[in-house]
Amino acid sequence: RGHCLAALESAWPGITASLRGGTAAPMLAEAKTDDVPLLFWTGASWGVGVAASGGDVAWLADLGAVEALFGRALELDEAYDRGLLHQAMIPLSAVGGPRGDAQAARHHRDRALELAGGQAAAAHVAYAEAVLLPQQDRAAFEAELRQALEVNIDSVPALRLANVLAQQRARFLLSSMDLLFLDSGEETLEEASDSAL
Helix, strand or coil: CHHHHHHHHHHCCCHHHHHHHCCCHHHHCCCCHHHHHHHHHHHHHHHHHHHHCCCCHHHHCCHHHHHHHHHHHHHHHCCHHHHHHHHHHHHHHCCCHHHCCHHHHHHHHHHHHHHCCCCCHHHHHHHHHHHHCCCCCHHHHHHHHHHHHHCCCCCCHHHHHHHHHHHHHHHHHHHCHHHHCHHHCCCCHHHHHHHHC
């Protein structure tokens, strides 16, 4: 994220503070299609930082910056890297679990799959974790992950690694369903973790 922000700063001095302050729109409006990879990777690295922060308020306050970066990149080239921007928007749209915008997350999942010719296992996994798990919709969660496993990892060579990793995640989640869903009668994953400590 630091390297990405440094690159952004070289083009638009002060943009980091503007992104954090919600006033970066005029600067981002100057971005061109060639800037989409930088916008995406800045947003992606920042978003991963938020996700890894464990709910740290300082990081959560930066979600608006991530959304602004992805939003401008989508305006410039929504098909970037076979729908990767839409895929990244799935969890961002669903922030807040059941209170998030599940309809927007579903739109981004559908568009990501369309742009990848249906061969983006990660879109299924992201939607399952970001929307269906918080909703505690076990049947839909399982069905979504099984769709991820149906993706042919050799059909799009450029997506092979991403699909392999997504399918590994899907298998793990399927094997953990009794811990993830409250209606299973088993302890939750959090409870299992606590008891292990």
